[in-house]
Amino acid sequence: MADKISVFVLSNNQKLKEIVSLYLQEDVDFEFVADTLEHSDLYNEVTSLPYSVLLADLNEESRFEQINQIATDCPSCKIVAVKDFPDVKFIVNAIRAGAKDILAYPLIKSDFTGTLARLKSEFTTPKNNQKCRIISVFSNKGGIGKTCIATNLAYELAQNTKDKVALVDLNFQTGDITTFMGLQPTYDISYIFENMKTLDKDLLESLMTKYKETSLYVLSNPPSFEQGAEVSVKTLEKFFNSLKENFSYIIVDMDSGFNQKTTYTMSISNLVLLPTIVSLPALRNCRRCLEMFKKLGFGDKKVQILINRFMENDEVSADDVVEFLEKQIYAKLPNNYFAIMGAINKGVLLSEISPNSNLAQSFKELAIHVADSVFTNKMIIKLDESKLRYHNTMEK
Numbered sequence: 001m002a003d004k005i006s007v008f009v010l011s012n013n014q015k016l017k018e019i020v021s022l023y024l025q026e027d028v029d030f031e032f033v034a035d036t037l038e039h040s041d042l043y044n045e046v047t048s049l050p051y052s053v054l055l056a057d058l059n060e061e062s063r064f065e066q067i068n069q070i071a072t073d074c075p076s077c078k079i080v081a082v083k084d085f086p087d088v089k090f091i092v093n094a095i096r097a098g099a100k101d102i103l104a105y106p107l108i109k110s111d112f113t114g115t116l117a118r119l120k121s122e123f124t125t126p127k128n129n130q131k132c133r134i135i136s137v138f139s140n141k142g143g144i145g146k147t148c149i150a151t152n153l154a155y156e157l158a159q160n161t162k163d164k165v166a167l168v169d170l171n172f173q174t175g176d177i178t179t180f181m182g183l184q185p186t187y188d189i190s191y192i193f194e195n196m197k198t199l200d201k202d203l204l205e206s207l208m209t210k211y212k213e214t215s216l217y218v219l220s221n222p223p224s225f226e227q228g229a230e231v232s233v234k235t236l237e238k239f240f241n242s243l244k245e246n247f248s249y250i251i252v253d254m255d256s257g258f259n260q261k262t263t264y265t266m267s268i269s270n271l272v273l274l275p276t277i278v279s280l281p282a283l284r285n286c287r288r289c290l291e292m293f294k295k296l297g298f299g300d301k302k303v304q305i306l307i308n309r310f311m312e313n314d315e316v317s318a319d320d321v322v323e324f325l326e327k328q329i330y331a332k333l334p335n336n337y338f339a340i341m342g343a344i345n346k347g348v349l350l351s352e353i354s355p356n357s358n359l360a361q362s363f364k365e366l367a368i369h370v371a372d373s374v375f376t377n378k379m380i381i382k383l384d385e386s387k388l389r390y391h392n393t394m395e396k
């Protein structure tokens with residue numbers, strides 16, 4: 001094992017963190033990660049690592065749910081529950097929630113190192129490249145470019161990584177992925193939600209529409225309004241869990257607005273792309289979304305800003321946008337109405353008809369950037385005004 005295994009501590013107890021840090025100071029296999037992470041950041045962090053250990057202080061009941069989510073979604077993270085005086089009932093509940101081991105607080109060094117040694121032996125080959133990432137494209141404004149971005153991003157991801165990509169239209173009322181891609185699917189998402197009980201990953205894939213000779217599979221919105229009116233979190237959870245087993249990337253296009261469906265989907269996403277155009281109302285709106293994401297506990301890395309329809313000589317510059325939103329820009333997509341409408345009207349994706357257009361190139365770069373950042377989660381973005389490009393400057 002080349003790299004050290006990261007050990008995270010989920011606790012408000014400073015003493016616990018200090019003692020873990022002290023015990024691991026000279027450890028050759030494990031290293032303490034000093035950051036205090038919000039749940040969503042922690043989730044993103046552990047799902048992006050091939051192996052990790054999470055010491056979860058379960059004196060707080062609310063953490064059971066958090067560790068359960070991590071244990072379900074991320075088997076490469078081994079969870080150790082920590083509690084003052086753990087009793088049998090606690091141990092049973094902690095194991096059910098996904099803990100691999102239990103330690104009493106205050107930690108005794110020999111118990112702690114013994115547990116880590118056992119966990120180390122459970123880590124085998126890195127699982128990083130087998131995992132699936134969910135990327136949702138959201139705005140609470142319509143007409144901002146969500147569907148253009150979701151469809152072209154999904155296509156470019158499939159073409160450039162050759163991994164299997166699922167494109168899901170969760171916009172039940174005004175979803176138009178099928179129009180953008182010229183598809184006439186036999187099944188739509190409402191059929192899947194209605195037949196959830198019998199659904200497994202292979203059946204799910206067989207009900208999706210493969211896009212031409214690519215590794216992109218599409219799941220369209222229902223043809224009529226009432227069919228997809230309601231969907232519970234439980235249904236969505238099962239649906240995404242099945243999808244995750246067969247795909248490397250899931251791209252979700254959504255309706256505009258915060259509701260149970262969009263909020264839940266974004267909460268389980270590894271990356272939320274928030275497109276905006278450079279106009280004052282859109283930017284104000286974008287800022288409100290960022291505030292909402294903060295309230296929802298989404299970490300800074302999870303939500304990323306895309307400037308769509310960017311124009312080099314616009315009155316408002318990219319720097320102004322950064323200043324206004326107090327956030328770096330993840331990527332910029334140039335304004336090219338002629339090119340994108342040419343593709344939409346033919347029901348094809350942009351690089352199928354205008355591969356050399358600046359917008360098609362930017363979608364390709366965006367896909368590479370997304371693949372890079374969701375699987376390493378270590379990105380520093382620098383704006384490069386002259387080239388309309390991002391730079392991923394961190395080594396992997």
Ligand SMILES: Nc1ncnc2c1ncn2[C@@H]1O[C@H](COP(=O)(O)OP(=O)(O)O)[C@@H](O)[C@H]1O
Pocket residue numbers: 139141142143144145146147148149308309310333334335336337338340341344359
């Ligand atoms: N980069 C772009 N350059 C020019 N026009 C664009 C661009 N992106 C989107 N558009 C235009 O905006 C319209 C709305 O895009 P769409 O993806 O349907 O938005 P949303 O899904 O957010 O409602 C498209 O029909 C297209 O005309």
Ligand SMILES: [Mg+2]
Pocket residue numbers: 146147171174175176
């Ligand atoms: Mg749309």
